[in-house]
Amino acid sequence: MELRHLRCFLAVAQELHFARAAERLHIEQSPLSRAIKELEVELGVLLFARTTRSTRLTRAGQLFLEHVPRVFTALQQARDSVVAATNGFHRQLRVALSDCVTPSRLPTLLALCRQDEPEVEVRLSEVQLSQQIKGLHEDLYDVGFSQSDDVGDGVVATPVWRDPLMVAVPARHPLLAHKRIPLEEVLRYPLVLCDPEVSEGHAKQIERVLRKVDMEPMVLERVASCDLMMALVSAGFALGLAGAGRIAASREVGAVARPLAGRSHVLTTYLLRPEGEPSEVLARFIERVQAIELPEFPRSIPDHYSDSLEGSSP
Secondary structure, three states: OOOOHHHHHHHHHHHOOOHHHHHHHOOOOHHHHHHHHHHHHHHHHEEEEOOOOOOOEEEEHHHHHHHHHHHHHHHHHHHHHHHHHEEEEEEEEEEEEOOOOOOOOHHHHHHHHHOOOOOEEEEEOOOHHHHHHHHHOOOOOOOOEEEOOOOOOOEEEEEEEEEEEEEEEEEHHHHHHHOOHHHHHHHOOOOEEEOOOOHHHHHHHHHHHHHHHHHEEEEEEOOOOHHHHHHHHHHOEEEEEHHEEEEEEEEEEEEEEEEOOOOOOOOEEEEEOOOOOOOHHHOOOOOOOOOOOOOOOOOOOOHHHHHHHHHOOO
């Protein structure tokens, strides 16, 4: 089995169309079909079911697809390690990011890493939570960040960062009459929320908050990023729910941040790592993560806090 076989398989599996896969690989369709046939003969199974109208993965093809991308990830990491060594780095720390992790802390964390251990290269990968957990089990990542602690056996989830949950409100919206907005009032308006398939942990934490009121939320849109959420809020389409740090990092001037009324609600970010004693490099990294945690938020957020996050005045 050669890498070209795997590249051909991956292209066809993702396109589910031989002509498009051949175009993507910049080869003719006949050598692509031949490579797939050679791979199927070697494995002793059919990977694709083809008709004149469609191409689909067989059960064996679906199982094979779960493993092939990790081969290329491992290969890329090997290349990166060699490049890092030639650039003077002696070690590498592979960090996975999922679930709209608060951006405001990352520059501080990376600056501390570079200052304290310049010989250690920190490589960041944005992946879905399920991929992060698999990668931690299979030694593709050393550590990760997510807003979910539902990670199963073999992975340790430690809460490290907490952000107040805020409502992102369009400028001049009637809800801005409230310094702290009751959840019942929020649910009277359309919402734009993060897609749980992209930001699983973030979506689950928001869902737990929304369940505290016996009202069905009107979800106008599920989006892949908090940046798109803030753009839709700024345009006046709906309200959004996100951490204070994420809203503060937004450059959308047409959105205003307000805390929810009552007890403060927070979004928790967890550090994920494989079970067992961490390496010395990873242990020092975890210490830096914990050193930049913001002070414990009070149960009631002061009025001036939301004012400082406002992109514009109502």
